[in-house]
Amino acid sequence: MTAMDSNFEEFPKIIQDYWYSIDWDVEAIWRLNLPTEEFPFRELAWHLDAPVWPDGEKRYCVTPRQVLDEPQRFKAEADRIENASLEYPIDVFFNRDRWMILDGVHRLAKAWRQTAKKVRVRRVPNDAVRQLDLIAGPQP
Numbered sequence: 001m002t003a004m005d006s007n008f009e010e011f012p013k014i015i016q017d018y019w020y021s022i023d024w025d026v027e028a029i030w031r032l033n034l035p036t037e038e039f040p041f042r043e044l045a046w047h048l049d050a051p052v053w054p055d056g057e058k059r060y061c062v063t064p065r066q067v068l069d070e071p072q073r074f075k076a077e078a079d080r081i082e083n084a085s086l087e088y089p090i091d092v093f094f095n096r097d098r099w100m101i102l103d104g105v106h107r108l109a110k111a112w113r114q115t116a117k118k119v120r121v122r123r124v125p126n127d128a129v130r131q132l133d134l135i136a137g138p139q140p
Contacts, residue, residue: 007059012051015060018100019052022093023130026103029091034122036089041116043099044092044108052105053077064109077106084110089120093129102129 053062071078090104111119
């Protein structure tokens, strides 16, 4: 993610505030040796209503809940949810005022479909994520 995306102003506010307030390298996150823990699903449930996925050429307009409700309409993302492995933990980071998924939204959607109350996560430390003060302002 980078803050200098030319379409930034067109993105939904939640995407601007959370996904574009930080920068991370998902492959570097995967390489971190972090413990896993059980985590309340409700702490991450807000992601189900965040428009994190594209619809054709338009970015950030499809929510996981839409995909779960209309899998035939959003077949590519529905297939990714179906094929997601809950063997892998979800990588989360505390951003602003809540836990944010850095990697694992498809796994979260699959866990929701399976009515999970908890999910396995790895808490990513602050020093693994770069804050982008130019957009979001200083982080608390």
